[in-house]
Amino acid sequence: MLVKEHPYICYHVVLLMLFLLCTKVWTLWCKKNKAAVSIPGNRGLLFVGETLQFMAAINSSKGVYEFVRIRRLRYGNCFKTRLFGETHVFISRTESAKVILNNEGGKFSKKYIKSIAELVGSDSLLCSAQQHHKLIRFCLFSLFSTASLSSFVKFFDAMVVEAMSSWSCESIVVIQDETLKLACKAMCKMLISIESGYELMVMQKEVASICDAMLSFPLRLPGTRFYKGLKARKKIMDILDKEISERRSGIGTHRDTIANAMTWMVKFVDENQEVLNELMKEQVQIEKQGTRSAYLTLEALNKMPYASKVVKEALRMASVVQWFPRVALQDCEIEGFKIKKGWNINIDARSIHLDPIVHNDPDVFNPSRFSDESKPYSFLAFGMGARTCLGKNMAKAMLLVFLHRLITTYKWKVIDSDSSIQKWALFTKLKSGCPVSLTYMKDTNKTM
């Protein structure tokens, strides 16, 4: 009857239903794709994105991490930005770190920004992907075996003792400068068997230019930081044989990470007298146990539980390698957000290390926190998974040796407490270099 009286009613009902159906489909579609659009952050203008803000942070005394820190505060644990024309996502949750660093489902690979990739070498262990990476890592394994580490400890200890014996009492020593020299020498000896002479001198100088260029804009224009870095890389390549090409490319980065870690450790210990007292008790014991003619051994380092915690805590607080770069190999989902194939995914280790939910009182230097078992993926100084730092035991050994010799040989005090960060540094580096005054020196030759 109603239909007869109003012949268009059917038509309207169908239209209404169609409209409701479309709305439902649209809502469902939006819900499904909501993550893709709602991942917080600002990708700015096409290509440029937030590159200028990123460069401004690199060029400031707060360091490049300030760029990440501000956005993490603004957007939370997961945010996106656009740098050098590419989308970058920063993630700072232990659960996501586990998924990404273990490359669950083969969805991620390593990828550095262009400047770093070119300076380190896209075929090097640091940059290589998948099968090629496995092969190089396998070839390098023997270099990092327990036997190699054992002989390295003695060699490095001898180097540290020799270096410290040249520091004079009542003088000022810049820890960063000394540790850079030590680290470069140790790396050259260990990775490419260069111990002294012209080649070592060139390595020390050119490696520094490469490190300075890591975060530069990748413009091949003469005079630019990047161009100088490329020239330095060429000089280093010219010195070395083709056969050791895989080994050589990481020297610069390893030298800086270890030197920076040593410098921060000295600063943290200086600022925490009770930690220094506790350390002294342990290290004096070690010294007493050692024969007067011996260098430190791996066994001796294994008897330093407190110093090992000091090293770990210094690495946590310094977070020398601040984030670990990966690339998504396929569209996927993380933290409920859609990640597109080709996006750069950075595990923000520094935020995890300083997250009060992950570590109690994260700003307090408290080595004893490592007496208890830590939460999974809460300590990421050396990364995790297939790309874990190959030199982590070596790095820990170097830190322990340096700490032992410094505190048992000298009375020292940091004389510049400034925590500003060096501009253009990829790895957190103290601008002051951490100068210390030496007020007491034991005769270092006596320990030999």
Ligand code: HEM
């Ligand atoms: C305190 C000093 C050091 C720190 C904090 C450190 C940290 C790291 C981190 C976080 C990674 C992994 C990055 C990622 O997953 O993207 C890494 C990789 C690596 N590190 Fe270290 N490192 C240090 C010292 C060294 C030393 C002394 C060596 C060698 C002599 C070394 C050799 C390597 C190598 C070869 C890789 C690449 C591993 C791979 O991709 O398979 N590192 N390091």
